[in-house]
């Protein structure tokens with residue numbers, strides 16, 4: 611086997627010439643190195659043509675592989691980890707307590723998780739998520755009438771759940787707004803934006819120009835906050 615490194619599109623590609631009939635093109639994790647295997651007689655010009663033909667695919671594979679490699683390790687809910695609360699990164703302190711009750715308390719930029727020693731990661735995550743839900747309930751109870759009078763519509767019900775793919779939804783017929791408990795990790799402006807967005811659905815069912823015009827009126831910064839939320843999504 612003959613191995614060559616050739617420059618391509620601002621990077622280098624490893625080309626292996628082997629006694630094979632077909633072409634094999636791979637993008638390898640974690641850094642997205644391109645490996646091309648070709649039959650022995652393949653010329654430099656043919657190799658470049660293959661790479662050019664697959665350019666879009668190669669660059670997209672590299673993007674995905676690199677994005678995946680940068681994904682932070684799953685939170686374990688152990689002491690020393692960072693957990694965000696209303697946009698502030700807090701340090702998690704886990705204390706084992708006797709009995710079977712769990713409790714969470716925030717002290718400045720620390721979050722105390724008090725759980726029995728036998729609690730699993732999943733149970734610790736659940737306790738923290740229940741606490742996020744409670745955070746959100748408290749803020750919504752305090753702010754809802756202000757938000758509702760700003761939009762000029764009120765929800766019959768505000769509910770909260772562990773939604774992983776969206777920040778909020780609105781059931782227009784039942785006038786019920788659902789918010790993701792993970793909003794309690796974000797800056798309070800995120801909750802404000804999502805709540806106003808969902809209430810605005812009580813005027814406009816879809817996201818057409820009328821919807822956007824209303825958002826511009828009720829919450830002029832919505833585009834900026836929307837973008838930030840997309841970048842900082844933490845649905846764990």
Ligand SMILES: [Zn+2]
Pocket residue numbers: 807811817
């Ligand atoms: Zn919407």
